[in-house]
Amino acid sequence: MLEKIRWGILSTGNIAGAFARDLKLLPDAELVAVGSRTQEQAEAFSKEHGIPRAHGSYEALARDPDVDVIYVATPHTFHAENTILCLNSGKAVLCEKAFAINARQANEMIDLARKKKLFLMEAMVTRHYPVIKQVRQWVEGGRIGEVRIVQATRCADGVYPPEGRHMNLNLGGGSLLDVGIYVLSFCSMFFEEPPVRVQGSAHIEECGADGQGSIVLQYPNGGLGALSFALKTKGEDSGQVYGSHGRIHVHTPVWAPTKATLMIPGEEDETVEISKEGKGLNYEAAEVMRCMREGKTESPIMPLDETLILMEIMDELRKDWGLVYPGE
Ligand SMILES: NC(=O)c1ccc[n+]([C@@H]2O[C@H](COP(=O)([O-])OP(=O)(O)OC[C@H]3O[C@@H](n4cnc5c(N)ncnc54)[C@H](OP(=O)(O)O)[C@@H]3O)[C@@H](O)[C@H]2O)c1
Known part of the structure; x- marks a missing residue:
C-alpha cells in the first residue's frame, strides 16, 4: 500500500x-x-x-x-x-x-x-483524460501520418455577474485565458515545435474583456491550428486532427473528452470510448502524485516549457488586440 x-x-x-x-x-x-x-x-x-x-x-x-x-x-x-x-x-x-x-x-x-x-x-x-492519451498514441505512432491541420472549438455560454471572475478584467476575465487556453493547449500537443506565426481576432466587450476569439497558428512544418473560443456562445466543442494519411475526431467536449474516432481511408473506423470518473480532475491529480513518487519535478504530459510557450502565444495575441490586464 x-x-x-x-x-x-x-x-x-x-x-x-x-x-x-x-x-x-x-x-x-x-x-x-x-x-x-x-x-x-x-x-x-x-x-x-x-x-x-x-x-x-x-x-x-x-x-x-x-x-x-x-x-x-x-x-x-x-x-x-x-x-x-x-x-x-x-x-x-x-x-x-x-x-x-x-x-x-x-x-x-x-x-x-x-x-x-x-x-x-x-x-x-x-491532457490527462485516457481518451487523449489514446489520441496522442495514434498520432505518435504515425497512424494519421504527419499532422497538417488541427481544429478545435471551446465555447461556454454562461451569464456572468460583472463582479465574478469570467468577464472581470481585474480577475483576468475574458475568453482567451479562460477557455481559449484549452484549444491552444489541445493544438500544441500535436506539433513538436512552437508556432512560427500567430494571428487572431477577438471581440472586446464593453467591460473591456474579450468575449470571443478565433486564432490561426502556423507551425514550422507547415502545419496549421485553427481555433475558436467564446464565453457567451453555444458551440459544438469538438476537435479534429487532420494528418497526411488520416484523421482523428475528438468528440465533444474536446476539453473533457470521453470518445475519439480514428479514420483512415480504406480501413474501418476505430473508436475509443472511456467514460470518466467524477469531473475528471482525479486524472491530473493522479499524474501529480505519479511524478512526485518518481521524484520528478515536472510532468512530461504538461511540461513547464510548453506552458510558458502557451502563455507567450496569449501575450502576443493580447498585444495585437490591445488587451491589457490592470497592473500589467
Ligand atoms: N479545470 C477546470 O475544469 C476548471 C474549471 C473551472 C475553473 N477553472 C480555473 O480555476 C480557477 C478558479 O475558478 P472558479 O470557477 O473555481 O472560480 P470561483 O468559483 O470564482 O472561485 C475562486 C476562489 O478564489 C478565491 N479568491 C481569492 N481572491 C479572490 C478574489 N479577489 N475574488 C474572487 N475570488 C477570490 C476565493 O476563495 P476564498 O474566498 O476561499 O479565498 C474564491 O472562492 C480559474 O483560474 C479557472 O480558470 C478550471
Whole structure:
C-alpha cells in the first residue's frame, strides 16, 4: 500500500469543490487541509468535504507542515502570487489554468520551482483524460501520418455577474485565458515545435474583456491550428486532427473528452470510448502524485516549457488586440 500524498486546497470556489470531491476517487491521496481568505469560508468548505484542517489564510495553509502538495484554484490574477507563496514554503504545486496572466509571471513561477527543485504543473485537465492519451498514441505512432491541420472549438455560454471572475478584467476575465487556453493547449500537443506565426481576432466587450476569439497558428512544418473560443456562445466543442494519411475526431467536449474516432481511408473506423470518473480532475491529480513518487519535478504530459510557450502565444495575441490586464 502506497503512503498517501497529502493535499491542501487553496481557495474554496467552484473548481476547488470539484477537486475536493474528485480527490476522494484516489486511494493514495489524502485531502488534509484547505486555505481560504476567511476562516468562516475555510470551515464551511472543510465541513462540506470532511477535511481535517481549515486555515483562515493562504499563508497558514502554505505553512502547514502536514501538506505535501497544494492545488491553487483562485482566479487567474492570483495564480502567480499564490503559487510563489506555496513554493517558498517548500510545497509542490498544481496550479489551475490559465497558469498566470502573462509569460512574465509564468516565467517567475517556473524559475522558482526549478530553483527549489519542487514539482509544479499547470492544471490543464484535458491532457490527462485516457481518451487523449489514446489520441496522442495514434498520432505518435504515425497512424494519421504527419499532422497538417488541427481544429478545435471551446465555447461556454454562461451569464456572468460583472463582479465574478469570467468577464472581470481585474480577475483576468475574458475568453482567451479562460477557455481559449484549452484549444491552444489541445493544438500544441500535436506539433513538436512552437508556432512560427500567430494571428487572431477577438471581440472586446464593453467591460473591456474579450468575449470571443478565433486564432490561426502556423507551425514550422507547415502545419496549421485553427481555433475558436467564446464565453457567451453555444458551440459544438469538438476537435479534429487532420494528418497526411488520416484523421482523428475528438468528440465533444474536446476539453473533457470521453470518445475519439480514428479514420483512415480504406480501413474501418476505430473508436475509443472511456467514460470518466467524477469531473475528471482525479486524472491530473493522479499524474501529480505519479511524478512526485518518481521524484520528478515536472510532468512530461504538461511540461513547464510548453506552458510558458502557451502563455507567450496569449501575450502576443493580447498585444495585437490591445488587451491589457490592470497592473500589467
Ligand atoms: N479545470 C477546470 O475544469 C476548471 C474549471 C473551472 C475553473 N477553472 C480555473 O480555476 C480557477 C478558479 O475558478 P472558479 O470557477 O473555481 O472560480 P470561483 O468559483 O470564482 O472561485 C475562486 C476562489 O478564489 C478565491 N479568491 C481569492 N481572491 C479572490 C478574489 N479577489 N475574488 C474572487 N475570488 C477570490 C476565493 O476563495 P476564498 O474566498 O476561499 O479565498 C474564491 O472562492 C480559474 O483560474 C479557472 O480558470 C478550471
